[in-house]
Amino acid sequence: MTIRNFASIVAAGCFALAGSTAAFAQETLKWAHVYETGSAYHQVAEWAADEIKERTEGRVEINVFPASTLGKEVEINEGLGLGAVDIIYTGPSFVERYYGPIAISDYPFIMRGWDHWLSYRGSDLFSELSDGYHDATGNQVMGLVYYGQRHVTSNKPILSPADMEGLKIRVPNSPVMLMFPNAVGANPTPMAFSEVYLALQQGVVDAQENPLPTIQFKKFYEVQTNINLTGHILNSLLVIASDSALDRVGDDAAVVREVLDAAALKASEEINQAELDLVAWFREQGITVNEVDKAPFQDAVKPMLTGEDVPYTMEHFRRLGEL
Numbered sequence: 001m002t003i004r005n006f007a008s009i010v011a012a013g014c015f016a017l018a019g020s021t022a023a024f025a026q027e028t029l030k031w032a033h034v035y036e037t038g039s040a041y042h043q044v045a046e047w048a049a050d051e052i053k054e055r056t057e058g059r060v061e062i063n064v065f066p067a068s069t070l071g072k073e074v075e076i077n078e079g080l081g082l083g084a085v086d087i088i089y090t091g092p093s094f095v096e097r098y099y100g101p102i103a104i105s106d107y108p109f110i111m112r113g114w115d116h117w118l119s120y121r122g123s124d125l126f127s128e129l130s131d132g133y134h135d136a137t138g139n140q141v142m143g144l145v146y147y148g149q150r151h152v153t154s155n156k157p158i159l160s161p162a163d164m165e166g167l168k169i170r171v172p173n174s175p176v177m178l179m180f181p182n183a184v185g186a187n188p189t190p191m192a193f194s195e196v197y198l199a200l201q202q203g204v205v206d207a208q209e210n211p212l213p214t215i216q217f218k219k220f221y222e223v224q225t226n227i228n229l230t231g232h233i234l235n236s237l238l239v240i241a242s243d244s245a246l247d248r249v250g251d252d253a254a255v256v257r258e259v260l261d262a263a264a265l266k267a268s269e270e271i272n273q274a275e276l277d278l279v280a281w282f283r284e285q286g287i288t289v290n291e292v293d294k295a296p297f298q299d300a301v302k303p304m305l306t307g308e309d310v311p312y313t314m315e316h317f318r319r320l321g322e323l
Contacts, residue, residue: 027248028061029086029241032070032079034193039217040270041089041145041237042066048263055259056252062087072192074173080139086245087260089145089237093174099136100311102129102238104320107310108180108301109294111234111320114272117146119323125316138243142257143264146271147235148211151227153220155206157290158228161185161300170196170208180209180232183300193218200224211235212278213271221287228290229279232297239264 031049035041042064049062070076070085073094079085096103104110105126111117120126121144130141152158152169161184171177173190181188189205199205200223208220209232215221239260246253282289306314 026059026061027252028063029245029249030070030084031062031064031087032076032085033064033066033089034068034073034076035066035089036217037066039066040213040267040274044263044267044270045089047266048259051259051263052252052256055255056249060249060252060256068192068194072194080240080242081137083242083244087142087239087241089239091147091172091174091235091237093172093176095133095137095238095240096174096176096311099129099133101313101316102133102141103176104129104310104312104316105236106176106233107305107312108183108232109298110305110317113149113234114146116323117234117236120144120320123319123323125319125323129316134243139240140243140246141238142241142260143239143262144268145237145239145264146268147237148213148271148275149231150209150211150233150235151215152207152209152230152232153215153224153227155225157226157288158207158230159290159292161296168206170199170205177233179304180297180301183304184297196220197223209233211271211275212282213274216274216278216281221282221285224287226288226290227282229292230297231292231294232301 031045033041033045045064049064052060052062071079073090076085076088077090077094080088092103092106105120111120126144134140154167156163158164164181165185167186168189169181169186170191171181171188172193178188191199191205196208197218197220200208200220207224210218210220212227215227221227241256241260246256249256279289306317
C-alpha cells in the first residue's frame with residue numbers, strides 16, 4: 001500500500017466518523033420554571049424530558065430546573081432571549097411586555113371556564129397570537145397550560161368589592177395582574193412567587209390570589225384562614241422554547257414540539273381535576289371556603305376590559321368572546 005493510498009483511507013475514515021458523530025450528536029436543553037417539585041407542572045415537565053429522551057434515542061436531553069433555581073419569572077423570561085435557558089413555563093401576563101395581545105386570556109373575567117379555555121387553546125386566534133409573539137421575540141409557543149381560576153385568600157371573608165378596599169394583596173409583577181385589585185380599591189403589591197408565603201406569615205401583605213392547586217402546593221392555607229372563590233382570572237401558562245434551542249436539536253425539533261404540547265395538555269387535565277376536588281379538601285383542613293357572588297366584581301372590572309390601556313384589539317376581544 002502506498003503512502004498516498006493509506007492517507008486516503010485514513011481521511012475517509014475520519015469523514016465517516018465525523019458523520020456518525022453528527023448523526024448521534026446530543027443536545028442538552030435547560031427547562032426553567034418557578035414551581036415546586038411536587039406540582040403537576042414540574043412532574044409533567046419531568047415526564048416530557050423522559051419522553052423526549054426516549055423518542056430521540058438520547059439525542060435530546062432536557063434538564064428541568066424547578067422552584068426558581070435559575071431565576072424568578074422575569075429573569076427566566078430574560079434568560080430565554082439571552083440563551084441562559086432554552087424552555088420555560090411562564091404566564092401570558094409576563095410575556096405581555098414583549099407582545100401585548102397574547103396576554104388577553106389572562107385578563108379578569110374574560111375566560112368563562114374550562115370548556116372556553118379548551119376552545120381558545122385550539123383556536124386560530126391563539127395560533128395567530130402565538131405567531132405574533134414569535135415574530136416579536138424569536139421564541140416559540142409550544143403549548144398552553146391550564147393554570148386555573150384565581151381566588152383571593154385572606155384572614156377575613158371577601159364577599160364584595162367593599163371587602164377589598166385598602167386590602168394589601170400580593171400580585172405577580174405584571175401589568176394585567178394590577179387590573180382586578182385596582183378596580184375594587186385594593187392595594188396591589190407586586191412580589192416574587194417565592195417570597196409570598198413568608199410575606200403572608202409575617203403580615204407584610206394581607207392577602208394573595210392564586211388557583212386552588214397553587215394554594216395547596218405552596219401551602220398558603222397554612223397562613224390564611226379564608227379562601228374566597230372570586231374566580232376573577234382564569235390563568236394559563238405558556239410553554240415557550242427559543243428558536244436557537246430548536247435549531248440546535250435539528251430534525252428532532254418536531255418530536256420536542258409534539259411532546260411539549262402533549263405535556264401541556266396532560267398538566268392541564270390534572271389541574272382541572274384538582275380544582276374540582278380541592279374545595280372539599282380545604283374544608284376538611286378547617287379552612288373557611290367562601291362562595292362569592294361574582295357579578296359585583298365583574299361590574300367593577302368591565303369598563304377596563306374595553307378601555308384604551310388594554311394591549312389587545314377589540315377584534316381580539318370579540319373573537320375570544322365568540323369561541
